[in-house]
Amino acid sequence: MITSDVSFVHANHLNGYPMLRLLQRQSRGCVYSSVHSFNQQEVREKLQAFPGGSVDLLKQESGIAVLTINNPSRMNAFTGSMMVDLEERVSQLEGWADGKGLIVQGAAGTFCSGSDLNAVRAISNPQDGMKMCIFMQDALTRLLRLPLISVALVEGRALGGGAELTTACDFRLMASGSVIQFVHKHMGLVPGWGGAARLVRIVGSQDALKLLGGALKVDPEVGLADWTGRWTSGGPPDRVIRAVKKVVLSGRELPLSEALRTEKDVFGTVWGAPANLRALASKSKHK
Numbered sequence: 160m161i162t163s164d165v166s167f168v169h170a171n172h173l174n175g176y177p178m179l180r181l182l183q184r185q186s187r188g189c190v191y192s193s194v195h196s197f198n199q200q201e202v203r204e205k206l207q208a209f210p211g212g213s214v215d216l217l218k219q220e221s222g223i224a225v226l227t228i229n230n231p232s233r234m235n236a237f238t239g240s241m242m243v244d245l246e247e248r249v250s251q252l253e254g255w256a257d258g259k260g261l262i263v264q265g266a267a268g269t270f271c272s273g274s275d276l277n278a279v280r281a282i283s284n285p286q287d288g289m290k291m292c293i294f295m296q297d298a299l300t301r302l303l304r305l306p307l308i309s310v311a312l313v314e315g316r317a318l319g320g321g322a323e324l325t326t327a328c329d330f331r332l333m334a335s336g337s338v339i340q341f342v343h344k345h346m347g348l349v350p351g352w353g354g355a356a357r358l359v360r361i362v363g364s365q366d367a368l369k370l371l372g373g374a375l376k377v378d379p380e381v382g383l384a385d386w387t388g389r390w391t392s393g394g395p396p397d398r399v400i401r402a403v404k405k406v407v408l409s410g411r412e413l414p415l416s417e418a419l420r421t422e423k424d425v426f427g428t429v430w431g432a433p434a435n436l437r438a439l440a441s442k443s444k445h446k
């Protein structure tokens with residue numbers, strides 16, 4: 160049995176609107192580029208000192224890409240080089256004009272057991288920890304802002320940073336027997352990859368407090384994981400899918416007045432466009 164939740168948009172022809180330009184600026188490039196003393200290239204080099212595993216990207220002709228966290232001998236824990244891989248794969252997806260969906264999964268039947276504890280031990284000083292944290296926040300924020308509907312396909316365990324990774328997707332689909340657990344408390348930590356901020360937005364502050372404060376296993380029946388919609392069925396045009404993501408993103412991240420303007424601008428790009436005209440001509444019923 161699989162339970163889940165999901166959401167998505169974008170279009171090249173959306174350029175020219177101030178709010179859209181803001182969202183586009185937000186969705187590309189380093190989120191923390193203006194933070195004093197954060198040098199992404201320097202952090203990348205430091206992270207590469209902890210090699211092993213990979214993050215693999217398969218872009219399919221269907222417009223659905225599959226991102227695989229691949230380090231089975233450590234339950235798909237994130238080594239330093241995998242963090243760098245992740246950021247590079249996100250960059251590739253940002254530049255993928257034909258995409259509409261993304262599946263994030265782990266290799267070999269489990270999702271991800273968080274940071275590689277060997278690397279964590281080696282960089283346990285606050286300065287390096289902070290740099291790693293900023294690097295991963297940036298990569299995961301950009302993952303969430305991709306103009307694609309993304310789904311974390313959770314089999315096995317999603318622990319610590321692995322649980323945080325699931326919150327950087329629009330939906331979480333949990334296979335029977337799978338576990339999402341923010342085990343940070345047990346490690347004397349709080350989430351640092353943006354997982355707490357995203358969790359609050361997904362399940363609300365009370366449930367987020369329960370999940371983080373109690374390191375509870377996520378109940379697939381409650382909030383974080385819910386049933387996937389029919390977003391892949393019916394072959395919606397890429398442009399429409401990407402437009403849906405755009406209005407959801409602006410609704411979530413912009414003040415209401417700006418979100419309303421963005422919604423109007425995006426609406427203007429799909430109204431009377433080929434998919435809209437085809438639908439009008441087909442006289443379809445929405446039963």
Ligand SMILES: CCC(=O)SCCNC(=O)CCNC(=O)[C@H](O)C(C)(C)COP(=O)(O)OP(=O)(O)OC[C@H]1O[C@@H](n2cnc3c(N)ncnc32)[C@H](O)[C@@H]1OP(=O)(O)O
Pocket residue numbers: 232233234236272273274275276277279316318319320321342343346348351352
């Ligand atoms: C951002 C903050 C964070 O993410 S902090 C990290 C949070 N994650 C953890 O603490 C996970 C720690 N690992 C575990 O609890 C267990 O290994 C889990 C994942 C439950 C699997 O248990 P079990 O099925 O018994 O397998 P096992 O323990 O023998 O593990 C297999 C091999 O994988 C390794 N492994 C697992 N997780 C990590 C990790 N996060 N970092 C580095 N290595 C990890 C284990 O050490 C084990 O390796 P080995 O076979 O002993 O060489």
